[in-house]
Amino acid sequence: MMGAAMLRSGRRAAFVLAVLLIVWLAGLVWFAHRIPSPDSTVVPPEPTDAVVVLTGGPLRLKAGLELLEAGKAKKLFVSGVSRQVDLSELLRTAQTTRSAVACCVALGYEATDTAGNAAETRLWMEHEGFHSLRLVTASYHMQRSLLEFRRAMPDMTIVPNPVYPDSFKRSNWWAWPGTFALIVTEYQKYLAAAGRAWLLSEASELQQRASG
Secondary structure, X not given: OHHHHHHHHHHHHHHHHHHHHHHHHHHHHHHHHOOOOOOOOOXXXXXXXXXXXXXXXXXXXXXXXXXXXXXXXXXXXXXXXXXXXXXXXXXXXXXXXXXXOHHHEEEOOOOOOHHHHHHHHHHHHHHHOOOEEEEEOEHHHHHHHHHHHHHHOOOOEEEEOOEOOXXXXXXXXXXXXXXXXXXXXXXXXXXXXXXXXXXXXXXXXXXXXXXX
């Protein structure tokens, strides 16, 4: 009797795990499909108040500087910079000496993750009196970045401006071990960020009900 009950419990647990795995895999495919590609991404040409670059490679900074030079924003903000790095070193990393725009570049040293990037950028945007930004980060990082930035700045206009590292193989991503691992990691972080946002929203709503 007890053995039969344990067998049924084991089958139910296996069924639940199988369902969760299927849901997780379906979400992973959905997430990968939504990663921007050069062919599918249309970036609005209208200028924004600021260009915001999230650190993570010279390609991002180079794209941000080019946008600033092209008159797409008044200022460029680089978030998540190491405290040991200054502007001249960043420019060298981006293989440029764009002294003409150095006056319009600000660096943020506080952020250590994407949520921190969003919080740091919000404070800088408020200080500058800006209301719109063009967000520059890698294509695979864009979905999580937008989630965090839109949660931190719901009243700001945020235009995604992804860059496309050569090492990231979006086409047939499942066949490239490095790209596959990167997408899985980003997907897990995206789920964690979405869960955190939901919990914060629920806590805020409960607090409002209690105070009302």
